[in-house]
Amino acid sequence: MKSGNVINDTIDQIITDGVKRGILHLYTEDDTLYGNHIRLKGKEVVNFGSCSYLGLEFDPRLKEASKAAIDNYGTQFSESRAYVSIKLYRELEELFYQVFDAPCVITPTTTLGHLSNIPVLISSGDAVITDQQVHNSVNTAVKLLTADRIHIEVLRHNRMDLLEDRIKALRSKHEKIWYLADGIYSMFGDTAPIDELYELLDLYPQLYLYVDDAHGMSIHGKNGSGSVLNNRRFHPKMVLATSLAKAFATGGAVMVYPNNEMARRVRTCGGPLITSGPLQPAQLGAAVAAATIHLSEEIYNMQDELHERIKFTNLMLKKYHLPVIAENNAAIFFVGVHLPKVGYNMVRRMLEAGYYVNLGIFPAVPMKNTGIRFTITRLHTFLQIEQMIRTMAEELPKALKEEDVTYKDIYKAFKLPAPEEVLLDQQVGSVISQALTLKAFHFKSIQNIDKNDWDALFKNKGSFDWEGMKLLENSFQNNELPEDNWEFDYVIIKEIKTGSPVVASFFTTTLWKDDMLSPGEVSEAVELKRRIDPYYFTSKVTSTGSLLTEGEHLYIDKLSPFWKDAMHLLFDEANKLQEKYNTNGIVLRDFKNMDDEFESLLIDNGFFKMAMPDNNVVSNLGWKNAEEFHRSLSKCSKIHFRKNVKRFSDKYKIEIKKNPTETDISLWYSLYKNVKNNSLDLNTFSLPRKLFANIACNASWETLELKLKPENGPEKIVAVVFSHSEGENYIPMIIGLDYTYNPTYKVYRQALFQVSLRAGVLGKKKIFLGFSASIEKKKVGAVASPTYAFMQIKDNYNAQMLAMMTLAPATSNK
Amino acid sequence: MKLTRGEFCQFNRTTRLQLLKEFGKNILEKKIRMRVISIYKISNFYVEVYENLDSHQLEKVEPLWNMRILDVYDTL
Secondary structure, eight states, X not given: OOHHHHHHHHHHHHHHHHHHTTSSSOOOOOSSOOTTEEEETTEEEEEOOOOOTTOGGGOHHXXXXXXXXXXXXXXXOOXXXXXXXXXXXXXXXXXXXXXXXXXXXXXXXXXXXXXXXXXXXXXXXXXXXXXXXXXXXXXXXXXHHGGGTOEEXXXXXXXXXXXXXXXXXXXXXXXXXXXXXXXXXXXXXXXXXXXXXXXXXXXXXXXXXXEEOTTTTTTSSGGGOOSTTTTOOOOTTEEEEEESSSTTOSSOEEEEOSSHHHHHHHHHHOHHHHHSOOOOHHHHHHHHHHHHHHTSXXXXXXXXXXXXXXXXXXXHHHHTTOOBSOOOSSSEEEEXXXXXXXXXXXXXXXXXXXXEOEEEOTTTSOGGGEEXXXXXXXXXXXXXXXXXXXXXXXXXXXXXXXXXXXXXXXHHHTTOOOOHHHHHHHXXXXXXXXXXXXXXXXXXXXXGSOHHHHHHHHTTSBSOSHHHHHHHHHHSSSOSSGGGOOEEEEEEEEETTTOOEEEEEEEEEEEEETTTTSOHHHHHHHHHHHTTOTTTTEEEEEEESOSSOOBOOOEEOTTSTTHHHHHHHHHHHHHHHHHHHTOSEEEEEEEOSOOHHHHHHHHHTTOEEEEEEEXXXXXXXXXXXXXXXXXXXXXHHHHHIIIIIIHHHTTEEEEEEOXXXXXXHHHHHHHHHHHHHHOOTTOOOOOOHHHHHHXXXXXXXXXXXXXXXXXXXXXXXXXXXXXXXXXXXXXXXXXXXXXXXXHHHOHHHHHHHHHHHHHHHTTOSEEEEEESOHHHHHTTTXXXXXXXXXXXXXXXXXXXHHHHHHHSTTTTTO | OOOOHHHHTTSOHHHHHHHHHHHOXXXXXXXXXXXXXXXXXXXXXXXXXXXXXXXXXXXXXXXXXXXXHHHHHHHO
């Protein structure tokens, strides 16, 4: 499954969950609307979700102008603007020229404005740098640039120091470097550092600024021209896109340019301006009336009234000690609640108390940065604001308690300093939690866990039974390279009364390549960078299982009534490890056939789902020799077997190698490195040589050597497979190949066959053939199952960068 | 809602009056020549308001620092 589909699955699940809980996809039930009350689910509530910050939607002048436009021009004028526009368009464009003191083009929506601007203004020799948090509508238009292989990269949010570095690095190769940002960011309400950006624009001739000021329009600046132009000139290297569907209150958008030529070019060539429908008379009429207000002194009174409410809101949020993410002068506020489950809980509570607020949730914000987003408009009374915030302050502790989340978790997730009283509450909380039904046991080594206890949970689930873990610990500790040193942590959650394990797993913490699951061509580009910096795009990750093992790493006794509580304790333990090792992510991996309940539990707790490569398993092994194996295959695979495998079988000598010499191990390691260097589809660090030496002398493993018997000359080892052979299943974990002989003697296919045959001879139940190469593995009877991981990441910058590289792999890593 | 005098003074006159109407209690109102003078109690302090009846302008919305003024108004 493609990763995009999985992200959509996660979004679908989150939104559907919100719909089921009655907090998303709502409809108002009022026959008429006025002011800031709306009726939802039979209850009148105060609306704290409106972006109509000045409350102009109820202004009689706009309403009358809208009605008059319909009377004069009908309900629509259905012609492309490339041909004819109604007179009101010209009138409105002239008014906007006065508002911005710059040429403008009106578009039906801001998104269509970006789609008109970006592919026209940005040329193939240019580079694009997008702010990490720029609005999704801007990114939608940027994706179009990938067809022209334009260099695109993502910048950490508002980091002007890094922007300057990138300008210096890119300026010799690109005519223009476009930085794309928002004036006011739509979730947290923070602003772009426009003054610093203007300084950079003045300093670097190559830098151009493209800024979406949708949430700043009308509420700031001369004539309501927005937050970017608030006390600033229009920069000659800036393009401004702004919305008329927020404080301006009419729908539509306006694009503003530093010169007529740029405006003309977009007006002429912008795709949606040629092929999409225009703004309709009702909107145009209202927009002319709104623009007229913007050009009067009245706009400043309206701005003042809103700013006083913003100031009051900031004050109340402080007074009630709510975890606000950014104090700002926008009309958007974001109170962090950490996990989606708390967000759902709070929105429901607020609705019940008579306040509608927005849920700020993935994908608009990272999973663990879920929050309550609310907006203030000029229509709110101070009393409404105070009562809503007071209610939020009263309800939040209840929601946190119900969802087993603490204030400290919130402050940690948003990297905010926790107030002292929060730290004190946390200590009290830990004392209380000790009296619960379950207890988490944590071990640093498998040697501290009873062998029978561990194997009762994990034997035959993969290669991580007690002996398997011992081998891993011996191999991935005390090594020279950081990536070869893993932290091992074992967590068993037991019921206190019975002592029975309810949930158990082991975690390894080590360096991962961030492009591990990216397409091969992306990894190829990243590996070029790693020649200079071996740890470029790498992050420390705490994961269930390890980079070497596969299988059911998480034991859950779903018959226990406490399994969900136990999972919460496991999340707590994982969070502690993340803090202890300062890792960027937590990964719970190797899940197949999950039920909705389990998936919801993970998503509610801030994990997002991602696809791993398909996992290949051969089941029903009923063969003891090559003939029987052949009979077990499908018709197509039989043809393949005869043509590509059986034909060469007598050229090989197969040996289960015992007691290898150092020379043997060195040869095996070089064969393994051939495979490692040849495949970037699952891009990991190389395994240490020590592992191979340990496997060679471990009774739970066996080493299968394939030697080629040429017509003349000595036998040559062309393949080696290391398999975990203890227990019911056969698990080939590592393969080494000499690719020189692969085209002629189909070495890889022969190795797959020999492994399958060996597993059959040993009477194993299943063969776990691992990830990737599903087509080849299918030919020996493997069935590929979609496999998923769930991930929480603190910083998704690298992930965003890689996503952009996936769109344009050849250009984005120059 | 608790608001300190300092916090109250961060707002402009129109907002101050609005805050008084929404959160405060009017404890005195007197018409003196062309002005309406009102005293409100909000949180734990008093605020003096002058509204000019001629110009319909708010001339003063300031916390009272000297409480003896209340006695003066009582005598008027």
